[in-house]
Amino acid sequence: MDVAAAAPLLCAGITCFSPFIEHGLKAGQTLGVVGLGGLGHMAVKIGKAMGCEVIVFSRSSSKTEDALRLGATKVVISTDAEAMKAVSRTCHFIYNSIAFAHDVQPYLNVLRTRGTMIMVGGVPQGAMPGGTFAIIPRGLKIAGSCIGGIRETQQMIDFCAEHSILSDIELIPATPEDVDKAWERAINSDVKFRFVIDTAKTLTAPDAA
CATH class of the missing domain: 3.40.50.720 (NAD(P)-binding Rossmann-like Domain)
Incomplete structure (x- = not known):
């Protein structure tokens, strides 16, 4: 799956x-x-x-x-x-x-x-x-x-x-901007049908090694 x-x-x-x-x-x-x-x-x-x-x-x-x-x-x-x-x-x-x-x-x-x-x-x-x-x-x-x-x-x-059943999702990166946008869309019922946050896709801080 x-x-x-x-x-x-x-x-x-x-x-x-x-x-x-x-x-x-x-x-x-x-x-x-x-x-x-x-x-x-x-x-x-x-x-x-x-x-x-x-x-x-x-x-x-x-x-x-x-x-x-x-x-x-x-x-x-x-x-x-x-x-x-x-x-x-x-x-x-x-x-x-x-x-x-x-x-x-x-x-x-x-x-x-x-x-x-x-x-x-x-x-x-x-x-x-x-x-x-x-x-x-x-x-x-x-x-x-x-x-x-x-x-x-x-x-x-x-x-x-x-039965090959999965959720219909929108996969988003785990950045503050993307999460905030997803949250606003969820409040407005603008998602088909679940957001899933991909924690492997995050922004690295500029000063991070």
Whole structure:
């Protein structure tokens, strides 16, 4: 495996793989991925490799090309009420990687009865439905997940190696200027999909021997 592209698997890869295994994601099921970023793009790749149909939910159609390239079956614009209605109750699982406060009800509506929404984005205040009746009638589940242990991480690495799964990265030198630029771009969500710092490529101080 390419070392640089494999490095983010130790975070983004296991953050997808662990809850998929924990909650029993299976081939033939439909997985919805909310948010096509560093975590979301790995969820698409791993879900596809597990044999699932993957639907990406995005606020912007600009993510469509990337989502389909990564293995998604379709892209649904989450701000389009009719498009969301068309996929109502189709997903066995939703992998929600959005880190800011948002209304989860539209995504609960696309879950099948007894479906599960996996929250990995660090759920902020205001992100959950206002009352438990949003999940009680159809037996929906909302589960949190952070990362996995060493043994499970090794299983993930083996799975990704077997299926030729790597992170989409931008490799940058370990200079203050490049790191600062990358940080600003990361804040502005301008990266596809992970920065990796190459510590072998640093600037040598003028007075260094």
